[in-house]
Structure formats: structure tokens, C-alpha cells
Amino acid sequence: MATPHPIAVIVGSLRKQSFTLKIANALAKLAPDTLKLNIVTLHDVSFFNQDLEATPPADWLALREKIQKSEGVLFITPEYNRAIPGVLKNAIDVGSRPYGKSSFLEKPIGIVSNSPGPLGGVNAAKSLQNILPGISGVIMGQPEIYLNGVGDAFDDKGELIKDSLKTVLKQYIDAYAAFVKKHNL
Numbered sequence: 231m232a233t234p235h236p237i238a239v240i241v242g243s244l245r246k247q248s249f250t251l252k253i254a255n256a257l258a259k260l261a262p263d264t265l266k267l268n269i270v271t272l273h274d275v276s277f278f279n280q281d282l283e284a285t286p287p288a289d290w291l292a293l294r295e296k297i298q299k300s301e302g303v304l305f306i307t308p309e310y311n312r313a314i315p316g317v318l319k320n321a322i323d324v325g326s327r328p329y330g331k332s333s334f335l336e337k338p339i340g341i342v343s344n345s346p347g348p349l350g351g352v353n354a355a356k357s358l359q360n361i362l363p364g365i366s367g368v369i370m371g372q373p374e375i376y377l378n379g380v381g382d383a384f385d386d387k388g389e390l391i392k393d394s395l396k397t398v399l400k401q402y403i404d405a406y407a408a409f410v411k412k413h414n415l
């Protein structure tokens with residue numbers, strides 16, 4: 231069997247009991263064996279500051295390396311105030327630099343938003359679709375996925391127990407695997 235494509239799964243929430251993190255972990259379990267999903271959390275990524283670009287902090291370099299070593303990037307994000315959380319925007323700013331050398335370039339991108347509420351974080355997903363095109367590889371357009379009502383989807387061990395969610399996550403990660411294959415020839 232061919233070596234699986236390593237995928238950086240960037241988690242847009244720092245919360246210990248984050249639904250976003252649980253969705254990332256569920257996707258890692260559901261992924262076909264053509265992908266190897268590596269969860270990337272953002273607790274250690276310091277604020278982007280253009281003054282530091284000549285001598286970047288080690289945590290920026292570590293994040294960029296994780297992205298550069300991947301063959302695709304999946305963003306899993308909640309919605310904060312109709313946009314993406316600040317920690318995720320900061321990580322994108324860090325990963326997008328130096329100018330013209332974004333670590334996201336040529337990486338096939340997937341976007342998964344979620345919310346315990348009814349709208350599935352759709353505005354966060356749309357924010358990413360606005361932010362990424364100048365600094366990333368091609369973004370998968372279909373299927374779209376905005377996961378609503380995620381509050382009752384996991385048990386107290388963080389395992390996915392909602393079958394309807396499992397079904398759409400499986401469909402999505404299979405489609406993303408085909409997309410990654412197509413764009414990593």
C-alpha cells in the first residue's frame with residue numbers, strides 16, 4: 231500500500247472539552263487509510279508580530295514545519311461572533327509568512343465548521359473561504375459541511391455517538407481523501 235498522505239488538522243478552539251477537537255479526533259478515526267490525520271492544536275502559537283519576522287520565535291517555525299510537512303490542511307473551526315476565533319486567524323497569519331512563502335501554498339484545503347447552535351458555524355467557514363485563496367492551495371468546494379447541533383454528539387469520553395454526524399463526517403473525509411489524491415499527483 232502507498233504511504234498515506236499526511237494531513238495537518240488545525241483545530242480552531244483551545245477549550246479542553248472542545249467540540250471542534252472532538253470532531254477532529256472523530257475525523258482521524260473515520261479517515262480512509264490513504265490519509266494520516268495529524269491533529270495540530272494552537273495553544274503554543276504566540277501572537278504574530280511583524281517586528282519578529284527576521285528572527286521568528288521557535289513556536290512559529292514549529293507550526294510552519296508541521297504545515298509544510300503535510301500534503302493537505304484541514305481546518306476544523308467553531309464560530310466566534312460570526313467569524314473564526316482569533317487563535318485560528320493568528321495561526322493563519324503565522325503560517326502565511328514570510329510574504330510569498332506561505333506554508334499553506336499548494337496544500338489542498340478542507341474546511342469543517344461546527345456549532346452547538348443551529349447554523350453550524352457557516353460564517354466561520356465563509357471567513358476561511360475569504361482569507362485563504364491568496365495564501366493556500368486549492369480549497370475543496372464540495373461537499374460543503376457546516377455541522378450544527380454538535381452539543382449532543384459525543385459521550386463523556388469524547389467518542390462520537392450521533393450516527394447522523396458520523397455519516398456526514400465519513401462522507402466528507404472520503405471526499406477530501408479523493409481531493410487530496412487528485413491534487414498530490
Ligand SMILES: Cc1cc2nc3c(=O)[nH]c(=O)nc-3n(C[C@H](O)[C@H](O)[C@H](O)COP(=O)(O)O)c2cc1C
Pocket residue numbers: 243244245247248249250251308309310311312313344345346347348349350351
Ligand atoms: C466568544 C464567543 C463567541 C461565539 N459566537 C458564536 C457565533 O457567532 N455563532 C455560533 O454558532 N456560536 C458562537 N459561540 C458559541 C460556540 O459555538 C460554542 O461555545 C462552541 O462550543 C465553541 O467551540 P468549541 O466547543 O470547539 O470550543 C460563541 C462562543 C464564544 C465563546
